[in-house]
Amino acid sequence: MGKTTQYKSRTSDENGIIHWSDDENQIWSELYARQIDLIQDRACQQYLDGLELVGLTNDRIPQLPDINKVLMRETGWQTAEVPALINFTEFFRLLANKQFPVATFIRTREEFDYLQEPDIFHEVFGHCPLLTNPAFAHFTHTYGKLGLAASKEDRVFLARLYWFTVEFGLVKTAGGLRIYGGGILSSPGETVYSLESDKPQRHPLTPLDALRTPYRIDIMQPLYYILEQFDDLFSLAEMDIMSLVAEAKRLGLYDPLFPPKEKQAS
DSSP: OOOOOOOOOOOOOOOOOOOOOOHHHHHHHHOOOHHHHHHTTBHHHHHHHHHHHHHSSSOOOOOHHHHHHHHHHHHHHEEEEEOOOOOOHHHHHHHTTTEEEOOOOOOGGSSSOOOOOOOOOIIIIIIGGGGHHHHHHHHHHHHHHHHHSSSSHHHHHHHHHHIIIIIOOOEEEEEEEEEEEEEHTOHHHHHHHHHHOOOSHHHHHOOHHHHHHOOOOOSSSSEEEEETTTTTTHHHHHHHHHHHHHHHHOOOOOOOSSSSOOOOOO
């Protein structure tokens, strides 16, 4: 991905168990305790149901074999232990094989509130609960297969669709707007901001629009796309997404809703 990271993933033993330190488990505990209260009336029910199925606790970092048992039973998915950063080809290959990549490190206290690379809290707390849901699992699997076969240029467009759904998606419910994007659900600031701030725009999800919308990973999102209902992820997966990518390339990108990233002085 052309990026570097200060983090090094932990390696599991012959039984798939990672021996986390007391300090690492304590960081998980504090992240979990803070976030679990915030999401109760903000996460979609499908996520909350999945959270109960996966059985995460606040006292220790979960072991991936335990999560795998639940995911395999519910949707045929597994997690895959990966380094801190992987390239696009490996990312798509894993998803195409119903394996969700989980970087086996946890953030430091210096980056407790936000870090740019996904750690085990982001991947497991943010994403794994919804992998128990058939619509979400089907969309993610389809996305992986499309990305694996796509050109480098087309993958950049596909990344925008993933960003505005799997990472930062909102959904209409009978109780109002709710969150299903893992990038929001693992971020205390964005959990509140995405639903309650008057600053961002919120629009119905049109796949073509999402494919044409620029984003930045290091800011609160200026725009969120909203699913009409959660199971629309099924129909989205069945669309001719690559034809939409071709149309998005022909039409070009929308103007960004954010300023360019400031270059750091060398």
